[in-house]
Amino acid sequence: MKYKKTGAAVAVVLSLQLVLSGCWFNNSSVNKVVNKNTGKTETVQIVPGESNQDYKMLWPQTNDPVRGYIQYGETNLVDSDQLEVGLMDLSKSAFSPNQYVFQSGQYLKPSDINGILYRQGQEKSQSQSSGQQGKVLPGLNPPLAKGSNPVQQAQNSPKYMNYVLEQDYLKKAKNGKYTLGGVSIAVSLNSVYTDSITDSKGLINPISEQLNPSTVEAWGKAHAQQILQRIRSVSGLQQVPIFFTLYLAAAPEALVSGNFFASTYVGNGSSTIGNWTAVNENHVIFPSNTASSQYKSDSGKFNNFSSAVQKYFPDYVGVIGKGYYQDQTLEDLTLNINFNKFVDQTEIIGFTNYVASIVNNSFSFSNQVPVHIYITTGDVQDALIERTPSMNNAYVSIYQH
Incomplete structure (x- = not known):
């Protein structure tokens, strides 16, 4: 057997030194990428994949506008990990690692994601409290139902979506510059609706409602068109091909993650969801x-x-x-x-x-x-x-x- 005895603290320090020094990058060639905010060309280094089947990545990545934001959507760390890694793996069917380079999502801002996740009717109060100006698009989660109090209203109409994840895939153009060649989107749906509702007395009431998986999956497919149109409205994403997936999250305390259950490819400029491909995976x-x-x-x-x-x-x-x-x-x-x-x-x-x-x-x-x-x-x-x-x-x- 291959055997290695390691001092854990030393190993971490050495790994950091390798990353910081960049000594394991191939510096023999200069790579150019077009900054989507400024339109200017920037010099970047490419982190090689572990094998030819893995994506190369931009390093250093430009500032990710939603870095770490996923923790406010997913209630379980195993779901956060699987949503990101699983989407990258599924994206290989649409954007080959031999032709595309991975970059974390640069186009959807927290306000764009929130605008999708708000309840219908909730978006106005949210925009007023945050001081947002201009047109406010309606939220896409179900509106509050009828009920004698806010807790009952929420329980009678659970939220189905908890997060929308974007990943960017860049392609090298004839001029040698890397530009956006495709985007992957994962819509994460609840198997358990959890929330904290403030009642009329100002008391916070935690709620947890088990949802029917078939109902949630059907809702996700039925509303995918609206979600896609919202993504198409974001500057820079109007024409790019989109690999669109649906994910059913695990329960908050689950030891294993949820699963992707459907995917579809949306061509250049299209805002129409076609046929779904079943994703048969299980943890x-x-x-x-x-x-x-x-x-x-x-x-x-x-x-x-x-x-x-x-x-x-x-x-x-x-x-x-x-x-x-x-x-x-x-x-x-x-x-x-x-x-x-x-x-x-x-x-x-x-x-x-x-x-x-x-x-x-x-x-x-x-x-x-x-x-x-x-x-x-x-x-x-x-x-x-x-x-x-x-x-x-x-x-x-x-x-x-």
């Missing part, structure tokens, strides 16, 4: 009723691995897995092994090597499935074991604290 936790009922074979493989691991310290080890499926096929597996308490560093080394030997010699999952195993005590990571399709044996990294 599954092991062990769980979903895993044992829908993925019985993989659930058995996980149970075998968990039993083998727990033989080392039967009373002190817990194992949880997270599987990512596309079209019912396992594409990625993360395993978290939490140990109650290691006595010393040699115990960590011995246990990690034991787990790695299971992966190398008796692991039931296919070699084509990337596997990431995190060994922790409490919130502290002690070791990482990884295996990719290109590896004959697992890669092991043990951290010193």
